[in-house]
Amino acid sequence: MTRRFSTIPEPGSAEWENWLTVTSPLLPDLEELLPLLKDMLDRRWVTNQGPFVRQLETELRDRLDVGALALVTNGTSALELAIRSCVEEGEVLCTSFSFPATWNLLVDNPRYAPVFVDIGDDFNIDPAQVEAAITPRTRAVLAVHAYGYPCKHAELKRICDAHDLALLYDAAHCFGVRVGGRGIGRWGQFSTFSFHATKVFNTLEGGCVTAAEPDSLQEVELRRNFGFRPGETQQYFGQNAKMDEFRALFGLVTLRHMEQAQKVRAQVSATYLSLLSALQLDGLWLPKDVLGSTEIQHNHAYFPIRLESEGTQIRDRVFEELRSRGILARRYFSNLFNSSPLYADLNTWGSLPGTRKATQEILCLPIHHEMTEEDCVRVVRGIADCYGQEMRSE
Ligand code: T4K
16 A cells, blocks of 8 residues: 655654655765864864865865866856856857756846757757857857766867857766766866755765866966955955865765765666666656766766656656655756746747757656665656556566
């Protein structure tokens, strides 16, 4: 007999423990944190590019396989610093199949104008449509690797080089993703990562800007500290985007657990793929290409599925059914853009059929480092029941 759940409980309550959420933060044990916390307190140096921040920058540079890396307070600041440091003004081509952090600065800052371009079947900006959207006012392309699935970099680079455009990547979902053995954060002028609690690697809140070449982040580094050059006058209009020592030491400890956490995530992906493929449901899209690719080393940050239909009916039915079973899947990035009056003037929904369809059909299933095979079976059974299909193992 399937247990039914009603209202979503308070996080941390006893009842919350029975819910399966889309993600769960990777957290270190208190005992592991204490010696580093004591170091920080003894040192009485708690922010402004302290030793833990510098150590984490070095460790992450190696782990992400990039030439330069600057830690910042969150992925949103990372984006703002990257854009401000390489695009003076003008039109920036991007997608609306993302989180508002991607385009907020472009909409809100009069220097910039976002031009929304459609996505392809891979959820990412479509290079052919990028080329078609270029005007004399275009200055940059800001491409999102949605779910950590790599954009078509070679084509985007060719187009940007030919038109003298900056190429930036929102790599918020990409911690640890490699293509052809190299870190994805090497692509474009700059890439930006998020280390929010909901991400594969987290510092509670946090993020970074990366680049391929060493010493190529000097402007970003100054802008994250109000634009000050130490000991000299202010050089840029900056912001306060500095990471503090507590979050850096938290990150250093969390990094020790990444490999094990990634193994569990990969296992969850494999279990979902096998159980869902066995259902042989008409109109169910699974991320087989990325997960089966030998070229892409993926991080299993998300497990998106598409439930093909006219409109949102099937996806929403599955979403509600899972919710009634205590499973909180998420419709990332469902309709964030088109549901807000803030974007009324920019509403290009009609001219972005790929974006609209993905928005209506997408569902991200729970995936994290604490999940078991039993959890995956629970999710897939909910989906199978929606379609009136029996699971093979039953
Ligand atoms: N670019 C892209 C493409 C992005 O997706 C994002 C952020 C950014 C840029 C900006 O990066 P940041 O400035 O955030 O570093 C989340 C995150 O807040 C956001 O970081 C993320 N993307 C976005 C896709 O998702 P919500 O509203 O879905 O989070 P929330 O609070 O509903 O949490 C989801 C689940 O995670 C909960 O049901 C349970 C679990 N959880 C969450 C938190 C915060 C926990 O177990 N513990 C926690 O502390 O936004």
